[in-house]
Amino acid sequence: MEDREFYVPYIEGSLGSKTKRVLKRFTIIAIGLIIIAAVVFSLVQRPFKNSTFELTSTTKITGTFHESPYPMLRVKVADNSYKNILLLGFGKSSANPFLEKLLAEVPHLNGRRLTIEGNLIYYNGKTLLQITDEEKVILENQKGNTPVKTALAEMTLQGEIIDPKCYFGVMKPGYGKIHRSCAVRCISGGIPPVLATTDDNNISEYYLLTDLNGNAINKDVLPYVGQPSEMKGTVEIMEDWYILKLDIENLTVISEASNIYSTDI
Amino acid sequence: METVINIFLTFLGVYFLIGILFGIFFLFKAPKIDPLMADSKKKVRFLLFPGVIATWPFLIGKLFKSKTA
Amino acid sequence: MALDYKLVIWNSFKKQYDKLIVAGMLLYIIVFAVLTFVFNSETSVETLIIRAFGSLAIIMLHIVLVIGPLSRLNEKFLPILYNRRHLGVSMFLAAFIHGGFSMFQFHALGDVNPIYSVFTSNMDYNSLSNFPFQVLGFLALLILFAMAATSHDFFLSNLSAKVWKRLHMMVYLAYALIIAHVFLGAFQQEASLFSVSLMALGFITISSLHLRAAFKERKIDRAKTIVEEGWLEVCSIDDIEEDRAKIFTVNKERVAIFKYDGKLSAIHNVCKHQGGPLGEGKIIDGCVTCPWHGYQYLPHNGQSPPPFTEKVATYQLKLKNDIVYINPEALAEGTEVKPVDI
Numbered sequence: 001m002e003d004r005e006f007y008v009p010y011i012e013g014s015l016g017s018k019t020k021r022v023l024k025r026f027t028i029i030a031i032g033l034i035i036i037a038a039v040v041f042s043l044v045q046r047p048f049k050n051s052t053f054e055l056t057s058t059t060k061i062t063g064t065f066h067e068s069p070y071p072m073l074r075v076k077v078a079d080n081s082y083k084n085i086l087l088l089g090f091g092k093s094s095a096n097p098f099l100e101k102l103l104a105e106v107p108h109l110n111g112r113r114l115t116i117e118g119n120l121i122y123y124n125g126k127t128l129l130q131i132t133d134e135e136k137v138i139l140e141n142q143k144g145n146t147p148v149k150t151a152l153a154e155m156t157l158q159g160e161i162i163d164p165k166c167y168f169g170v171m172k173p174g175y176g177k178i179h180r181s182c183a184v185r186c187i188s189g190g191i192p193p194v195l196a197t198t199d200d201n202n203i204s205e206y207y208l209l210t211d212l213n214g215n216a217i218n219k220d221v222l223p224y225v226g227q228p229s230e231m232k233g234t235v236e237i238m239e240d241w242y243i244l245k246l247d248i249e250n251l252t253v254i255s256e257a258s259n260i261y262s263t264d265i
Numbered sequence: 266m267e268t269v270i271n272i273f274l275t276f277l278g279v280y281f282l283i284g285i286l287f288g289i290f291f292l293f294k295a296p297k298i299d300p301l302m303a304d305s306k307k308k309v310r311f312l313l314f315p316g317v318i319a320t321w322p323f324l325i326g327k328l329f330k331s332k333t334a
Numbered sequence: 335m336a337l338d339y340k341l342v343i344w345n346s347f348k349k350q351y352d353k354l355i356v357a358g359m360l361l362y363i364i365v366f367a368v369l370t371f372v373f374n375s376e377t378s379v380e381t382l383i384i385r386a387f388g389s390l391a392i393i394m395l396h397i398v399l400v401i402g403p404l405s406r407l408n409e410k411f412l413p414i415l416y417n418r419r420h421l422g423v424s425m426f427l428a429a430f431i432h433g434g435f436s437m438f439q440f441h442a443l444g445d446v447n448p449i450y451s452v453f454t455s456n457m458d459y460n461s462l463s464n465f466p467f468q469v470l471g472f473l474a475l476l477i478l479f480a481m482a483a484t485s486h487d488f489f490l491s492n493l494s495a496k497v498w499k500r501l502h503m504m505v506y507l508a509y510a511l512i513i514a515h516v517f518l519g520a521f522q523q524e525a526s527l528f529s530v531s532l533m534a535l536g537f538i539t540i541s542s543l544h545l546r547a548a549f550k551e552r553k554i555d556r557a558k559t560i561v562e563e564g565w566l567e568v569c570s571i572d573d574i575e576e577d578r579a580k581i582f583t584v585n586k587e588r589v590a591i592f593k594y595d596g597k598l599s600a601i602h603n604v605c606k607h608q609g610g611p612l613g614e615g616k617i618i619d620g621c622v623t624c625p626w627h628g629y630q631y632l633p634h635n636g637q638s639p640p641p642f643t644e645k646v647a648t649y650q651l652k653l654k655n656d657i658v659y660i661n662p663e664a665l666a667e668g669t670e671v672k673p674v675d676i
């Protein structure tokens with residue numbers, strides 16, 4: 001009993017051998033815990049999508065501007081084949097503030113050709129462009145054709161309302177509960193709301209959401225963003241995009257897990 | 266719920282604002298709060314700065330006590 | 335025990351301790367990052383940082399929380415407790431990187447202030463599975479901030495030991511908030527049997543260690559004492575080791591009775607520094623030395639030796655037939671009491 005060890009930090013050599021052994025064992029267990037935890041927490045992460053955001057490089061794109069109702073640039077990719085690139089602002093904001101300077105000079109931008117330099121975002125066939133500088137939006141002399149919208153059918157769709165900026169590249173994961181707050185901020189800030197769906201064969205489709213008159217619907221969808229939901233509306237096709245014209249009354253949050261969770265690799 | 270949030274965040278903002286003001290006062294006049302600060306290095310005040318911001322309601326009283334004492 | 339305040343009172347033990355903390359944190363981040371890049375290479379750097387530091391912070395919090403009960407159960411763990419402060423501050427920094435990055439990533443650059451966004455972007459406060467879990471993390475981070483920012487002896491003496499202790503007991507509230515933050519947040523979307531089990535195991539370890547330590551201390555508080563004309567019979571003289579003490583609870587206060595140089599003295603058990611148990615300390619150079627950080631008190635008057643000024647309450651003792659009796663009335667802090675000769 002006499003040799004009970006007693007450590008006093010400021011007394012050299014008071015750290016006894018038994019105490020040292022306990023400290024060593026504690027350190028080893030702590031390091032073991034650190035490694036186990038790092039292995040568990042890193043390996044349980046769900047696979048991330050191969051979506052891309054070119055944060056550090058810019059690309060110049062020329063196309064026909066249209067607002068249907070969200071600002072887009074229509075680009076020819078092959079004969080009779082067009083891609084509509086969704087335009088976005090910096091951070092969680094719409095492209096509109098970056099177009100204002102031009103709009104002051106040319107009130108009717110619809111159908112005018114623009115060259116825009118920005119950061120590309122792309123995934124699963126969809127392309128988006130982030131504008132960060134109004135000086136990099138240049139008006140060309142020519143005019144172009146805007147896409148035609150064709151009504152398809154009245155449809156009931158299940159999926160999740162996402163903000164396309166994060167979903168198609170900026171964030172991983174860009175959907176679900178973890179991302180919900182951010183998606184709300186983005187859509188509230190003017191990023192167009194998009195419904196992402198995945199069918200049983202693992203095919204994903206994306207629908208730009210508008211109200212019944214084809215106008216932006218950002219504010220109305222906010223409470224439903226980032227949650228599995230079911231909605232009914234008229235689907236239109238506009239070249240490479242679907243548009244869902246929606247009465248917000250026909251939207252309900254559903255309790256089952258959205259299958260966009262399990263299938264998008 | 267929104268009112269609760271607004272009240273809470275306003276409270277938090279005011280609390281930290283006063284805290285920062287008091288913290289700046291502390292950076293210059295630390296010995297008024299604790300006489301031992303007079304003999305301590307100035308760097309210590311910067312180390313204590315965040316804590317002074319966080320706990321100003323408990324420290325501000327010292328100001329008046331030390332005057333009467 | 336201080337005449338002025340230092341940034342940190344360094345010694346070689348603390349330096350080694352801190353090197354281990356930094357090495358451990360780096361090890362975690364590196365293993366996490368390497369495994370993620372190898373097996374899940376499509377990750378984004380922001381997500382990597384948010385997840386690595388969030389999970390690191392909760393691991394560190396577990397380590398912080400087991401140290402207390404471990405050192406109450408076995409005094410050989412005390413050296414770890416001695417510098418726990420630096421571990422706590424490092425844990426806050428990890429949590430701050432996680433919370434700060436999350437707030438920037440998910441809530442900044444939008445149409446409202448990021449903090450306002452944390453509270454209002456999701457208003458499902460009355461749902462469990464949809465609960466705005468970020469709010470819980472934010473509140474926990476506030477607590478951890480207040481704790482880390484007051485981890486200095488300046489605050490111990492200026493906030494008063496009671497306020498300081500209360501503030502630092504809020505670590506348990508922070509722990510509860512963080513568990514809820516993880517279960518209502520990340521685990522709603524990214525749950526795995528492994529990560530959930532790890533968290534559950536952590537919770538069981540922490541709560542069972544605290545329970546065991548509490549039981550051990552309850553024995554002291556529950557020990558029967560016999561009253562005789564205002565004096566309490568506490569133990570036999572042989573129950574106390576030389577230069578050590580035994581702790582008894584009288585009038586709901588814990589008292590340490592020390593035996594040294596053929597004498598007995600009793601002082602209040604609670605150290606003026608951070609409330610360390612003086613009765614688990616030892617007499618060194620004639621002074622009661624606190625087991626936590628080594629503050630010293632003279633056993634016969636409860637005063638720190640000059641130039642220091644700390645004082646604890648003292649008690650009167652008497653000895654009859656090798657049985658120790660104590661007067662349960664505490665004397666004013668620093669009152670001289672003549673030690674009982676054995």
Ligand code: HEM
Pocket residue numbers: 172173178381384385386387388389391392395429430432433434436437440452468470471472473474475478512515516519520524
């Ligand atoms: C402002 C405060 C905070 C915010 C906004 C916040 C936000 C988040 C978010 C968005 C996630 C999900 C991340 C993902 O899985 O991609 C998360 C997860 C997590 N958070 Fe926090 N958090 C905060 C504070 C804290 C604190 C103080 C701790 C612990 C000390 C903590 C520990 C964790 C853990 C362990 C996870 C799960 C693992 C992970 O995914 O990182 N968080 N937090």
Ligand code: FES
Pocket residue numbers: 605606607608609610611624625626627628629
């Ligand atoms: S509690 Fe720190 S020395 Fe006693």
